[in-house]
Amino acid sequence: MELTNTSVLNALRHVDDPDIKKDLVTLNMIQDIEIEGNKLSFTVMLTTPACPLKEVIKNDCLKAIEEHIGSDVEVDILMSSHVTTTRDNTPLLPGVKNIIAVASGKGGVGKSTVTANLAVALARQGAKVGIIDADIFGPSMPTMFNCEHEQPGIRKEGEKNLIIPIEQYGIKLISIGFLTPAENAVVWRGPMASSALKQFIGDTEWGELDYLFIDLPPGTSDIHLTLVQTVPVTGVVLVTTPQKVALADAQKGLNMFMQQQINVPILGVVENMAYFTPEELPDNKYHIFGKDGGKKLAQKHDVPFLGEIPLVQGIREGGDIGYPAIMQEGPTSDAFMQVAEATAQRVAIRNAEKAETKKVELKV
């Protein structure tokens, strides 16, 4: 077969994106085809910078060219990415492609830890990432990103004062912790907390972002309601630990987002603190908090399981010193990277399959 633009596209129509289950040409993922003699180069524009199937797709492309055009073509494929979105023409957060809520129901299961590590993981893969710390009463982001003493700038835009997020490790961050003294309790009733969240969404200069993570507090109350009523959320990452009392609350969290009036897609479940392995006994797994609870919850509700993270002192230390564990190479960062890849993948699939989430109109 002759090597032309058309023959290349026809060949690549035989390659499917394994997640979205449509071919790369239909998905508009083949770009910049260049042909010179028997030399071919093109770009595969993936839907996530952290695509776990990058190599699979590349190999499938090579095979398709060989099979449908010929084995004498010299092929050079550039794997790049362009994060997809369903958020078009939205007045709030217009430059933000995906809003990912990290939730649980239960307290202390690692929502903030997972948020911090996923955000850094995706930023390191080249994505533009931000975090809203929506935990007004127990903000963790300033500590987890070692920027407790930072103060966000303010930029006047017409009548409006825009908050400029703090930047750390390539992530844009906003937290009530930057605006109030660390030791003081914020003793507010719900409406005050909700209006702080609204400011973080509407009056903050987020610019262009591929992923904006929302680190939610425990529970299913004012902050959660205000979030889904203010802005269409792309999807939810549900964090749980394996034990029954945590699963009971995680279940409530799931049900909140899945209920018909709210209907925010669940990207998947992360099982945190899955087991502890002492350095001296590398083959032992102590299931202090139980076993497989998160996996079973995902199965029960037929939502994806994004992976498990063991209980590791380094993860806690990373949180305390403000240097997320993902930034140190080793099995722990591998575990977080897998969850980050799975999350980005689920966002891409969700964007390919589902329409934009609707902002919730609830009378509460």
Next chain:
Amino acid sequence: MELTNTSVLNALRHVDDPDIKKDLVTLNMIQDIEIEGNKLSFTVMLTTPACPLKEVIKNDCLKAIEEHIGSDVEVDILMSSHVTTTRDNTPLLPGVKNIIAVASGKGGVGKSTVTANLAVALARQGAKVGIIDADIFGPSMPTMFNCEHEQPGIRKEGEKNLIIPIEQYGIKLISIGFLTPAENAVVWRGPMASSALKQFIGDTEWGELDYLFIDLPPGTSDIHLTLVQTVPVTGVVLVTTPQKVALADAQKGLNMFMQQQINVPILGVVENMAYFTPEELPDNKYHIFGKDGGKKLAQKHDVPFLGEIPLVQGIREGGDIGYPAIMQEGPTSDAFMQVAEATAQRVAIRNAEKAETKKVELKV
């Protein structure tokens, strides 16, 4: 010295309650003196059924009788207890002597676990104990007391419907978990949650209790404000784990209760999940969540340290199966018992030293 009512009382005036630092006679703790020949018997009425100094006080009494009356007296001392209170003539919860809030700021540090175990510990020592599960969005008491499927009865009293608490292991319990299906999320804004708490306080048949524990949710918002505005709280048990991100929130919790307008006494700090020891390495302590953070927090704020509880799989399992760890003999239940004793002791000291907590008049 002749053995008479008066000589006995005079002798016992030399014995101080080591906590309250006043003598037993002044404190009205000597009762039922009986004399027959050289036989003397009396009752020491302690201020807590779980008094860790029981033996010390008993020995001090024996020594005082010997020293001030003579060594030929045959003494029989009955150690009993009568929990003290500063709550007199209160319209709400009139039969409840002490209201103990278990709080943290941070989620998942073990507030509910500590509540359950302290309550059972004190009940086993003979105290009358109740628990209000004030975590409306993540109630844990039904699971932790293995009574998830119980439904409280209702008793009509005049116009009012009184909720009858569930009883388990000798503890009276109320929780939103008894009133709503377990899987459903309670998606309420603050005022609804607050009115549930008010019902648990005002419309529930608590009867006579020595200690009513309030298991608080994380944060410092509606439920916390409603509690201190509805009823004068005897004191707060602050639970924290040792790491920085938990201490930051625990600190906020402390500050909330200590702030001048609220001013609820802090009974002390409990450090939970202090370290993990694998069965195979009984001499190793893994400080997964850090070391001594709770102790240091107590020192910094000059409040009592009530003790530390290690990270033990059996504690988690006890929570999941609804059989609090304190009910199984061993080092774990010893640790909880110590914290329970220290807490009861602090309540007695607080009642001896301080006037009743004022209900908070705050405009929030």
